[in-house]
Amino acid sequence: MSLLEDLLEEVRAAKTTITRKSALNKVKLMRTLFDKEMLTLGDLVQDMGLSFPTMNSLVLDLHQRKMLVPKDKGESIGGRKPVLYQINDGIFNVLCVEIERFAVRMVVMDNNNNVLFEPKSYPFEISTQESDIEDLVQVILQYFEDRHIEEQNISAIGLSMPGLINFKIGTNQTFYSNNSFNISDYLKQKFGKHVAMVNDVKGAAISELAYGAAQDKENVLVILMDWGIGLGIIIDGKVYMGNEGFSGEMGHMVFVDEGELCYCGKRGCLETIASGVYLVNQARADIEKGVPTLLKNLKNLADLQPQHIIQVANQGDQYAIDLIASLGNNLGKAISLLIQILNPEAVVLSGKFAKAGSLITIPIQQSLNKYTMNAIRQKCEIQLSSLDDNGYAQGLVRYTVEDYFKNNLVTLNMNN
Amino acid sequence: MSLLEDLLEEVRAAKTTITRKSALNKVKLMRTLFDKEMLTLGDLVQDMGLSFPTMNSLVLDLHQRKMLVPKDKGESIGGRKPVLYQINDGIFNVLCVEIERFAVRMVVMDNNNNVLFEPKSYPFEISTQESDIEDLVQVILQYFEDRHIEEQNISAIGLSMPGLINFKIGTNQTFYSNNSFNISDYLKQKFGKHVAMVNDVKGAAISELAYGAAQDKENVLVILMDWGIGLGIIIDGKVYMGNEGFSGEMGHMVFVDEGELCYCGKRGCLETIASGVYLVNQARADIEKGVPTLLKNLKNLADLQPQHIIQVANQGDQYAIDLIASLGNNLGKAISLLIQILNPEAVVLSGKFAKAGSLITIPIQQSLNKYTMNAIRQKCEIQLSSLDDNGYAQGLVRYTVEDYFKNNLVTLNMNN
């Protein structure tokens, strides 16, 4: 049993209200420390509303158990430097399972984002067949084998995937078309661990908020540009999920009257004119027509991916540049609607398209200038994401740990 | 000095931390009680994290000062009924100043929404001339005279108006075109009272949340339909203001490519095809063309107002019904974008158009079915507002009192 589970057990086993309260405060202290990453004793006193002596004894106890460590010293503001406390490494280890359109990427990281087992991708395609979920289990077991991972070293599983995920009950509409099958429960039973499930864009938004371009901001839109187009909405410093977890489905906003048929069943969705799918389809059609472009050098046109187009555009290919620009203009028009409605302080462009840099930002900015009210746009910065390969996994770790604490604290407070 | 101000003074004058804490807790108790309207001792203990004995003595003290009263008894859940406490009448009296497009409406209400001085409307037109603000002061003084109101009986002023209002610093873009003039400060100086200023749609959203169709809901869109079209966004049970207070400007979302010129400077804004202004302009043009409609009986076509069109539509006028339906279709298309982005649990249709009932809801619903993803739309109810004439003023009272508490508690906690 892990140190954190010991602590939770201590709360459950407490005989008097006093010992219970003390143990519960230690759990809350761990959560606060995870949330804020590094805090001084004084910060903790303020955050948790306890006195210095009490907080001191709590910290001392957790220090002795090696659950937290004095890491650095904070900046002095005219006197002695305060000690900064941090959760110890390896207190909570998360298996990150990032389900992408044609692959699953896995990595194991601890609460401080240390990589415990190196990432690896496996081919995997989402469909709505019944066997998918069992396939996923097999891929996970394969990863365990490949990296020599013992299951007992994993504290919880974090799952991210595109599509509609009901965050309140843990169902989704990606595997199986009926809403009743509960992946979280299935995996939880299979592995005997806490499972957190989150939509990929919302995971990205958490990453940007905690470690990326949205740090220290309150109201931000995170646009994830890849095969599809997703939106993560940050409001009051929190990622807004939507009433059932379905917020941010901007890719299927209807944008063109009587437009092209989208795979979602509607016509003229934004994704039909501004997405990786659109880019690839358009490029394929144009290449067949004989348009001059570096893309023609590609061996197999069927393998064409959005990143190839971005790549040649960055090399100066005029066709690719124009294609990305027209996409940027349409996307900018959509973003202008969002800004007009939500008045954010920043828009963060994330995902594979961020690599296109100003080739995409300038067309977007152009549309914003045209379609947004001055006062609302003026203070809204357009920023490119700067997260690295493990960036989204870090957000997934964060979501998983938060979910774990939330679930446990709710059930602990119930059995008052 | 009012009872509430006495209490605040007590906090400031407190010599020891202990007496200060106690006085501060009484202020917080008053705020909690205002926020939740009616609470039992047990509720207060839970909400504020204090023990029964302590809370009991706080309540006793405030009861003796006549700041709160035991009002009703709660429902029994198998034993003795608990006493429900409520803030006493007349503890905080708000002058509500609702600035509309062509009028100002005023009313004085207390913290429990009792009308102390009957409402009255005065003609008033917003422009960006310097003299406007002084005109407003004159109209307020006129109201005081007409209703025999003594200034000392007013605790604070609540101001609602259309347009962009920076809620953090109290400036607006309705009076004066430059952003630097501060109406709140001006009126505060003129009357020596706290002034809260809020955008009319956000005020309406607060009303719907506290007393209307959005009660007990978490994530709701409130559409205010009048001369313009406004949107109030309720997220996690709070009205979302936007980073600078400019959220919800849906009327100026660009909706028609190279459409009609809007007064905001852009082309093809939603308001040019779905608003009271559109309705009136379209009707005037059609009547001149000789379309058969009951509206022709109107004496003066220049006086045509949206409510006239709604009225004849309710009487069965086919032209008006069709006109409203086409507006509803367009509006529904816009709302479908919002639902797709924000996944609310309900959409509340408020404002004068709500009187059109199913004549407007059915066309809207029709568009929603066409343009929104099934899963997101399914659990989203479309509801009509049921607020009465003073409904929006009640939201303004609520905003004003909340603002007053927030401001005071912030400054009190600063001089720790």
Add this chain to the structure above:
DNA sequence: CTGACTTGATTAAAATTTTTAGTAAAGTTT
């Protein structure tokens, strides 16, 4: 209708925490 069983209100003693105050340690600034 009565009696057993709830839950709520109130009070008092015991346990614990918070204040308050004082001292030492560790920096910064003049």
Add this chain to the structure above:
DNA sequence: AAACTTTACTAAAAATTTTAATCAAGTCAG
């Protein structure tokens, strides 16, 4: 190097929270 700040830690005094007990006011089954 001295004076001033801020943090860390300890201990006595003061206040609050627990805990427990009693009374009041309901519900509900028989």
